[in-house]
Structures are given as structure tokens and as C-alpha cells.
Amino acid sequence: MxxxxxxxxxxxxxxxxxxxxxxxxxxxxxxxxxxxxxxxxxxxxxxxxxxxxxxxxxxxxxxxxxxxxxxxxxxxxxxxxxxxxxxxxxxxxxxxxxxxxxxxxxxxxxxxxxxxxxxxxxxxxxxxxxxxxxxxxxxxxxxxxxxxxxxDVTMITAPSRLEYDIKPGRALDRFLEGVSEGRILGHRCPVCAKVIVPMKGLCPKDGVPTTEEVEVSHTGTVTTFAVNNLPDPRAPEVPFVSAYVLLDGSDIAMVALVSGIPADQVRMGMRVRAVWKPREEWGRTITNIRWFEPIDEPDVPFESIAEYM
Ligand SMILES: [Zn+2]
Structure with a gap:
């Protein structure tokens, strides 16, 4: 060297x-x-x-x-x-x-x-x-x-709203096609076998192209979250919670809103389900999922979500 x-x-x-x-x-x-x-x-x-x-x-x-x-x-x-x-x-x-x-x-x-x-x-x-x-x-x-x-980014730390405003690539386009049909799609990496949602056509960890399509569950687990006090027209009333939700069957948490529970009661490990807008309001956009709401299941222990932070 x-x-x-x-x-x-x-x-x-x-x-x-x-x-x-x-x-x-x-x-x-x-x-x-x-x-x-x-x-x-x-x-x-x-x-x-x-x-x-x-x-x-x-x-x-x-x-x-x-x-x-x-x-x-x-x-x-x-x-x-x-x-x-x-x-x-x-x-x-x-x-x-x-x-x-x-x-x-x-x-x-x-x-x-x-x-x-x-x-x-x-x-x-x-x-x-x-x-x-x-x-x-x-x-x-x-x-x-x-x-x-x-x-290269080796962990996705901020798949924020910005991602959905950029001109979608082919993989993201396919993801949006999925949500326009009420499905949540991801890609499985051929190297690490992790399921990436939304898919980007590339594994962020291995840098290899991904093509194997996987449909994942509409339920998941809150890994981390933030309480927001600034109003946002797309979000519930303040204070509202934005969270990383690890969908069942996926290996990378996605950013989503959480509602249906007071902000101060949201927890890491809390189980949630996607709440979709009425079908007639759907477009090719992630906002077809209005937010996630808690479901009546026990919290997931921290150890089992720690590696997805
Ligand atoms: Zn990989």
C-alpha cells in the first residue's frame, strides 16, 4: 500500500x-x-x-x-x-x-x-x-x-420519502405497479438471499443486480420510529409517528407512517398492518398505503429486530 x-x-x-x-x-x-x-x-x-x-x-x-x-x-x-x-x-x-x-x-x-x-x-x-x-x-x-x-451504501439508513419522488428506475417502477394492484413486492438478492423492499434492482449490501421478485406480507414490525411535531398534509395529525417497518418476509425495513395509536404509545417491536386507501383512490404511488396501524399481537423482542436497525 x-x-x-x-x-x-x-x-x-x-x-x-x-x-x-x-x-x-x-x-x-x-x-x-x-x-x-x-x-x-x-x-x-x-x-x-x-x-x-x-x-x-x-x-x-x-x-x-x-x-x-x-x-x-x-x-x-x-x-x-x-x-x-x-x-x-x-x-x-x-x-x-x-x-x-x-x-x-x-x-x-x-x-x-x-x-x-x-x-x-x-x-x-x-x-x-x-x-x-x-x-x-x-x-x-x-x-x-x-x-x-x-x-457504496452497505446499509439502507434513509429510504425516505425522497426516494419516491425521483424518477423511478425499472425496479422501483415495478414496485409501484405492485402497489397500484394492492401488492407489496420486493427482490431477493442472489448472494445474501435477503429480500429488499422496495426493490432497487440492486442489493445495497452486495452491489449485485437483483431480479427475483417476491411478494411480502402487509404486516410487519416497527424497528425504529420518530415522533414528528411538524404538520404534514399526508400524515395523521401531530404529533404523528414515522417508523421503519420490517414487513414479514422482508429483510430491510421501509419508512412508513404509523397511526391508530397515540404517538407516545408506539414501541420498537410493535406489530403493525398496512392500511390502504380506498381502492378508487389508488395510483402508482406508495401513498396507496395510507399508514400502518397496530395489530393485536405480542411485541417482537428487541434481539430479533436489532440487526435490522
Ligand atoms: Zn445481497
Missing amino acids: PTNHALEFPGGYTRSVGPVIGRFLSELRDGKLVGVRAESGRVVFPPLEYDPANGHSVTDEFVEVGPGGVVESFAWVAEPLASHPLDRPFAWALIRPDGADTAILHALDVGELARGAEAPKRLRIGMRVRPDFLPATERIGDIADIRAFRP
Whole structure:
């Protein structure tokens, strides 16, 4: 592992923008990573005019790679300099996007974890990362359009309402098709066998595509919850409770409203059932489920839900 190398931010790509690098930077501005195919068939990323392996000219075939990738090596920077792209501890890392045969040097940001002494221990060769692009309107066709790479999310901690406002991908679209028929669908991961609801087409733990569809129960268990005191037109009257509900048959808790019980009586481990809106009000939206209400079953012991927090 490099420790004392003078690694410099690769702003040098902007020095001479030939057609190959120009294409790379233009695609970068559009939020995409492209490499170029070498005569040998290897995909050189970031693209260069010459294959670094043998000096031969590359072909004119550009190949979209990533955006996810793996860390091939890294060097922890405990005390960033003013010239560094991040003002908190981070790592310089060689990152090889999926589909590429070479790696890019870029900053790896582990977020607020970086301030803890544990941060470097959480980094490892082979860990999955993805680029954190600047917002589209701020990208200018520069390597710094990628603010940094970040580790893949390994636990879903905030599948908040935002998720349902974004343009749904195919998997989420299918989930919404399910709720438009009164069904709650998920995907089973082929690696860890966990059932992910709502499915995203990808296991957040293993980073592999998921396709096996599973229908889960409308009953579940409150794992954690929050009492809200700010009114929300979609929610019960304040104070109301939003909770993570682990549906029976699923392995990842989903965010939902809880009603039918005073907020101060909601408990971790409480058993609940989905209350659907009247059928004539259903659309392709998660809000077909109005909220969850308690059912007359004993609470689930904390130990059996602890791993789903
Ligand atoms: Zn998995």
C-alpha cells in the first residue's frame, strides 16, 4: 500500500485536450464515465490516446464504464492540505470502474466517518465505490466534476420519502405497479438471499443486480420510529409517528407512517398492518398505503429486530 508517495490530483487531464480526452471530459460533464478500447481489447480508463501497456494507438471505440467500481489501492490522508479536494481526512485511491481495465486516481470520501480514528480501518482493497458527481449545472467538463468517490451504501439508513419522488428506475417502477394492484413486492438478492423492499434492482449490501421478485406480507414490525411535531398534509395529525417497518418476509425495513395509536404509545417491536386507501383512490404511488396501524399481537423482542436497525 502506498504510504509516502507524492500523489497529485490529476488535474493534468485538462492540459492538452485532444479528441480522446475531450470526449472523456464531455461525457464527464454529462455525468458519465467512458473509457476507450485499445487494440488489445482492453478498456483504458481514463481514456488516453495511447495504450499505456504497449504505446499503441487506441481504437476510436468509446465504452461507458462504471459508474460503480472497486478500490485497487489507497493512501489515507489524515491531514488534508489546502490544495486537496476535501477539507476532512480522505484517501487517495486508485479506482477501477466496472468494465474498465485500468484505474483512475481520485479522492475517496468516507463522509463524517473520516473524523474518527476507525476510518482508515474501514477502507479495504476491493471495496465498492461510486462517483459523487457535482450537480449537473455545476459540471464543467473537468475531473473535479466528480467531487470524490464514495463507498457504496452497505446499509439502507434513509429510504425516505425522497426516494419516491425521483424518477423511478425499472425496479422501483415495478414496485409501484405492485402497489397500484394492492401488492407489496420486493427482490431477493442472489448472494445474501435477503429480500429488499422496495426493490432497487440492486442489493445495497452486495452491489449485485437483483431480479427475483417476491411478494411480502402487509404486516410487519416497527424497528425504529420518530415522533414528528411538524404538520404534514399526508400524515395523521401531530404529533404523528414515522417508523421503519420490517414487513414479514422482508429483510430491510421501509419508512412508513404509523397511526391508530397515540404517538407516545408506539414501541420498537410493535406489530403493525398496512392500511390502504380506498381502492378508487389508488395510483402508482406508495401513498396507496395510507399508514400502518397496530395489530393485536405480542411485541417482537428487541434481539430479533436489532440487526435490522
Ligand atoms: Zn445481497
